Amino acid sequence: MTTDQHVLDELEWRGLIAHSTDLDALRAELSEGMVKVYCGFDPTAPSLHMGNLLQILTLKRLQDAGHKPYGLVGGATGMIGDPKETGERQMNSLDTVKQWSANVQSQLERFLSFEGSNAATVVNNYDWTAGLSTIEFLRDIGKHFPINRMLAREVVRSRLESGISYTEFSYVLLQSMDYLNLFRDFGVTLQTGGSDQWGNITAGAELIRRVDGARVNALATPLVTKADGTKFGKTESGTVWLDAEMTSPYAFYQFWLNSDDRDVVDLLKYYTFRSREEIEELARQTEEEPFRRAAQRALADDVTTLVHGHEETERIKAAAAALFGGGDLTDLSSETLGAALREAGSVQVKRADGLPTVVDLLVETGLSASKGAARRTVGEGGAYLNNRRVESPDHVPSEGDLIGGSWLVLRRGKKNLAGVEVVD
Structure with missing residues (x-):
């Protein structure tokens, strides 16, 4: 998208608008000229994750349409954490939050453009919160928040019986103050975020109306869930992170490649910049030739390239x-091979104990249920070591078979794969 007047149409077609304060007013403002828009990212972990990526890409879509994005790092709000329905968040130290804030800022800078008339800006709410006295906060901000409205918030209601601290109860005041400061200092008039943040987002818009008598806009994207009802961005091993040290690029690619046919078209709309025509064609292929998994491959290629770069994506595919x-x-680097095999499933054996036979390894990796089954696999020509067919069930791998000095690749048939890591 490059034209202001159509950016909301683009967001609507992609299914990225769950809530809005006033879509008609927002459409008019976006059509009149450059709008300054912000989204906040609390450093509650060392890295951003898939839910955060949706918000970053929403900012990027607005920037591509000519508007100016502000990425807000929650150095202050991250010290508290937005209330969760399950209970109090663990408090992190100031040093930890500062380090995580730096991580978040560097990740934001990878996706937004910092050049041109609508160059992105990254701010940290710790800068205007750290020096604020309690009296100032209560008089200037707290005065404008009726307790009955705060108690009506869904997450607060859900926590009243189990208990909620005054600290987390007050989180909405801090986030609302962010919008007020950005409105006053930079002229920001649009806040975006996930629909789970809608109460906080609208509270900020209301604070600006109460304090300065101005009308500003708010927009929320939907929470992304899978067709089976589970939360998107989670795997059996946990959250899918943007940091390559926390989620390997190979595992990241496989996460997208394994998308359900029922989800993949929506994910293409949310997370890629492919055109409507391209996505509709991929939807057709998913409907008529699902076995080709063309949409999943396009999705995995695009998002992995966005996050980890084209060269890394090509290494993963290789x-x-x-x-x-x-x-x-x-030809593979030991890092890429190791990440791929850990994702596929791997076991470790000690070098000092000597290498077992291929039959033993087939059983140990779970590729075969028993030694008898493993022997039959070898006898039928279905066992492979480093992509070479194993001829004898008594074959013992040698040190020369170790790829990168430590890895063996075992395969049963065409699709069942496991790794063996030889450690000292």
């Missing part, structure tokens, strides 16, 4: 091909 006999395993 690794996936090589693991299943479509390339030379020795």
